[in-house]
Each structure stands twice: as structure tokens, then as C-alpha cells.
Amino acid sequence: MGMRILVAEDEARVAEHIRKGLSEAGYAVDVAADGGEALWLGETYPYDAMVFDVMMPGQDGVAVLKQLRRKGVRAPVIFLTARHGVDARVRGLDAGADDYLGKPFSMVELQARLRAVLRRQRSEPTDHLRVADLELDLLARTAHRGGDEIALTNREFALLELLMVSSPKPVSKTAIIEHVWDQHFDSGTNVVNVYVNYLREKIDRAGWPPLIHTIRGIGYAIKEPAP
Amino acid sequence: MRSLRWRIACWYAVSLLSVLGVILGVTYVHLQHELRVERWERAHPGHSDWTLHGSYSEAEIRDIVGELWHLTILYAAPVVALSLAIGYLLATRSFRPVADINRQLGEIGPTSLKRRLHVRSVDREFEAIEGNINLLLARLEDSFRQLTEFSAQVAHELRTPLTLIRLQVEDAEGKIEPALAESLQDELRRLSDYVDQCLLLATAEQGRLELKFEELAPGRLLIDMLESYDLWAKSQHRAIELTKDDDACVSSDPRYLRQVLHGLLTNAMKHGAGPIAIAVERTSSGVLCRIANRIAPNPAPRHGIGIGLRVARALAAALGCGFEIRQEPERFVVELTWPGSASKSLNAATDSHAPRSW
Numbered sequence: 001m002g003m004r005i006l007v008a009e010d011e012a013r014v015a016e017h018i019r020k021g022l023s024e025a026g027y028a029v030d031v032a033a034d035g036g037e038a039l040w041l042g043e044t045y046p047y048d049a050m051v052f053d054v055m056m057p058g059q060d061g062v063a064v065l066k067q068l069r070r071k072g073v074r075a076p077v078i079f080l081t082a083r084h085g086v087d088a089r090v091r092g093l094d095a096g097a098d099d100y101l102g103k104p105f106s107m108v109e110l111q112a113r114l115r116a117v118l119r120r121q122r123s124e125p126t127d128h129l130r131v132a133d134l135e136l137d138l139l140a141r142t143a144h145r146g147g148d149e150i151a152l153t154n155r156e157f158a159l160l161e162l163l164m165v166s167s168p169k170p171v172s173k174t175a176i177i178e179h180v181w182d183q184h185f186d187s188g189t190n191v192v193n194v195y196v197n198y199l200r201e202k203i204d205r206a207g208w209p210p211l212i213h214t215i216r217g218i219g220y221a222i223k224e225p226a227p
Numbered sequence: 228m229r230s231l232r233w234r235i236a237c238w239y240a241v242s243l244l245s246v247l248g249v250i251l252g253v254t255y256v257h258l259q260h261e262l263r264v265e266r267w268e269r270a271h272p273g274h275s276d277w278t279l280h281g282s283y284s285e286a287e288i289r290d291i292v293g294e295l296w297h298l299t300i301l302y303a304a305p306v307v308a309l310s311l312a313i314g315y316l317l318a319t320r321s322f323r324p325v326a327d328i329n330r331q332l333g334e335i336g337p338t339s340l341k342r343r344l345h346v347r348s349v350d351r352e353f354e355a356i357e358g359n360i361n362l363l364l365a366r367l368e369d370s371f372r373q374l375t376e377f378s379a380q381v382a383h384e385l386r387t388p389l390t391l392i393r394l395q396v397e398d399a400e401g402k403i404e405p406a407l408a409e410s411l412q413d414e415l416r417r418l419s420d421y422v423d424q425c426l427l428l429a430t431a432e433q434g435r436l437e438l439k440f441e442e443l444a445p446g447r448l449l450i451d452m453l454e455s456y457d458l459w460a461k462s463q464h465r466a467i468e469l470t471k472d473d474d475a476c477v478s479s480d481p482r483y484l485r486q487v488l489h490g491l492l493t494n495a496m497k498h499g500a501g502p503i504a505i506a507v508e509r510t511s512s513g514v515l516c517r518i519a520n521r522i523a524p525n526p527a528p529r530h531g532i533g534i535g536l537r538v539a540r541a542l543a544a545a546l547g548c549g550f551e552i553r554q555e556p557e558r559f560v561v562e563l564t565w566p567g568s569a570s571k572s573l574n575a576a577t578d579s580h581a582p583r584s585w
Contacts, residue, residue: 011387017394082386104390107397174416194458217405
């Protein structure tokens, strides 16, 4: 992809995992250990996107972002934070962040969010998603496969959207619950499996090559059938 | 229960009557003695140079002291009643600051520990009590704040290692047994949920929730939520039945009310058995939402209520709705009440009052 990402995270081991995960996804990654270093790197080099931990020693992520925005840096920023409250979220978005990810997060989720903010940055149309012959219209909220319309409930639509945004990468059950269900829906159930099965019955009908795959130990993925 | 005011009134009356009794006894004995030894002298009405000497007869003495007894008995009842009334009045007036302290203490709850007593009394004794209680409240507030801050800090601190574990498990997914990876992810998710719940509880108990109230129908909120719980219930061969009155509307924050309902439904699913009956109805005093289920035959031993119900209770308190848990012989019932709430025209329900099976 050739894109350069700045990651600012004071917890070295978390930073290393993010660096590794994003590098494997094809990004060039620089890591800053505190707010001061992030500010210096952000002002000095042109990054395509930035991932900031909110709570960092010295200057926190919000303060760094405000200063970068004042200096004309327009790269999209995703905040990582242990504070999930609405007030903390609003404060981050008001400061100019493009997205907000609560800890503990999944690398797949971070990559999906990063792809989304980069797509928005490049003004790519995001109202249609396509995987093989499956098409999702995000505005009309309709799904078609091979020209046939598929009726989906709101939750099935949200689940399919998440899988297609992340495609071909798998999405963990945790990420599915966090995105598709309420924050406090108890996740100790097999409801995700049941919903994926419902979706499978509608998307992968007899005679059509299956698109939804169960990746054991990881989650679910939607991807084009192997040629 | 005995009333201290009445006891003080009785003591006052007994003290007064004792004093009066002693005075009366002394008067009686002294009068009797004086009348017996008294010798009177007076001039003869016909001969001014004659002097007559005499004394009271026993009959006259009995007549005079008898009159004294008669008067005493006559006035005894009104004096007792009057002294009791005066005693009660004085006790009531003296205890007014105590009633004031009681009322103010009763109004102090977990979310209002900042309040302090203000007693309108100049009595030194009550000033001292007021000062000591206020010191106690300050210590209580400080302890409670430290406890909730500690919970919040622990929850925050836990999120970084949880992130690290999650990333490490994801990283190792190709190298470890898929079943083990899945199990680890599930446990991590549960742990993250507990951390979230602890933080929410701490925030609610500190009174720091940012609430946005609006008119809403709890029945409609439930309809939206029950889709997933229905699947969960079916997987356990159970049923969820909702009876709702769409005219029953309340003022609440939908985000947090959903969390309260999630907590109650999860509790019913995890710790209950049999069908779950949910009712949203209007009552003479407001709106009621009741979630009832059978108690599981062999429930796991629990000390007090679990964290899910604690969070639900704290959120309900923050939302200003009543929260009551009832454990009947075979049923577990939780009721949310909104006193004073009434019907609104939010609705156009076609299935009002109709039981709905999920």
C-alpha cells in the first residue's frame, strides 16, 4: 500500500504489537513513545494517518492532535483509549480525531478503522461494498447477490457490512459483538454463531459458491471463492 | 416501639406529681397536728372582760382534713393530664432538632454524600452532635470517593494489559490450537465486559453519568432489544413473553435504560429457568416494568446481588426510577417503576396490551 502511519503509544509492548500488525498489513509504521515525540514526528514527516493513545506521559493525545491541527496537519487520526465514556469520546472528536477505538481492541478492528479513515481521506465512495458477486448498498440499505435482492434484518445488515468492510480479513466474535450489538449485551452466548448462520443461509444459497467462512479460533471472514 | 417523647412526658408528670404529693402529705400531717394542739382564745361576745379558751373537736379536724383530701382527688386527674401535656409539649420542642437531624440524614444517599447537616438550634449539645455527624459524613464521603476512584482506576489500568493479551492472542492465533485461541478470546471478552461494568458502576455511584432525558416507551425499547435475547432463550429451550402497553411512556435516558434492561434480561437468562415474563403497564401511580422468571432449581451460591444487578440498580437510581427485587418462593421478580409517569401520544401501537411471544 505504501502508506505511512504514525503510532503514538506509551506502553511499549502494545506499541510493538500495533507496529507489527500494521506492518504485516503493508503500512510503514513509525512509533512514538510519548506526546512530545509524536508531536515532533507529526510535524516533521507527512503521514497518511495517525493512531494516538489518548493517555500518554507529557502531552496527552488530545493536546498533541490540537497542536498538529493548528499547524495544518490534516492526516486522519484514530484515538485509542481506555476511557470509553461519551464525554471522553466527544472531547477526542472535538479535538479533530476521525475515529475512536476503546481498549482492549482487536488488531483486525484497528486495521478496518484505518482503512475506513484512509478511504474517506481519499474521498473514495463508501456507499457501496462489493465482494465477488455480493453487493451492499449502504445508502439504500439493500443487499444483492448475482442480481437477486436479499432481504436482511437491521442486525444482519450491520453484520454483513462489518464482514465486507474487513474483507478478506477475518473479524473476531468480540469485534462483531462490539459493532453489531449494544455495548452491554452479554457476549457469553452463541448468538453471533446463530446470526452468522442466518446470514449464511441467505447469502450462500445452494448452488452459489460460499462467501462466508468460519476461521476457527479467530472468527468469521467474507471473501471471494478461490478460483 | 416506645416513644422517647412520651417517656419524657411521663417522667415529667411523675416528677411533678411526686413533688405535689410530698407537699400535700406534709400539709396534711402538719395541718392535722396543728388542729389538734391548737388552743384558741377569743373575747366573750357578752362580756368583753371575759376570755373564752377552746380547741377543735376530732370531728371538726376530720371534716377539715377530709375537705383537703376531697379537693386533692378532685384536682388530681386534670393535674395529671395537664402535666403530661406540658411534658409532651416540652419534649416535642426539645426534640425538634433531633427530628430535623433524622430527616436530613434520611435524605442523604450514595449520590448525595456531599450534603451536610444544618440544624436550626442554638443548643450546645446539638451543635456538638451536628459537628460530629458532619465530620463522620466527610469521612464517609472521602472513603466512598476513594473506593469508587479506586474501582475506576483499577478498571482503567486493567484495559492496557487486556489490550496486550488480546493482541498477543490474535498474534498467536496461527500458532496455537484454534479451540484454545477461541476460548482465550471468549474469556478475554468476559473480562473486558467485567471491567466495563465496574467502570460504569463506579461512574454511576459517583453521580457522574451524563444523562439526556427524553420521552420514550419502554415497551418499544424492549421490542428492539429482545431479538437477540429470543435467540439466546431458544438455545436454552426457553421462551420470552412480552406484554406491553405502548401508551406507557416515561422520561428517561434511552442509552442507560437499555443498559438497565440488558442487565435484568441477562440476569434472567443466566440465573433463571423457564419462561421469562416481561410486562410494561400503566398503574394508578405511574408506569411499571416487571421482569419475572422461575428460580433455577440449583442456583449457584451467590453473596448478595451480582455485578450485573448492581449496575442495573445504580443506573436505575441515576435515572430516577424505582428498582425493586423480590424473591418469591418460586419466582424472581424485578420491578422498575416510574411514579407519576403517564401515557403520551408517542404511539400508534396496534398490539397494545397484547401478549407477544418471542
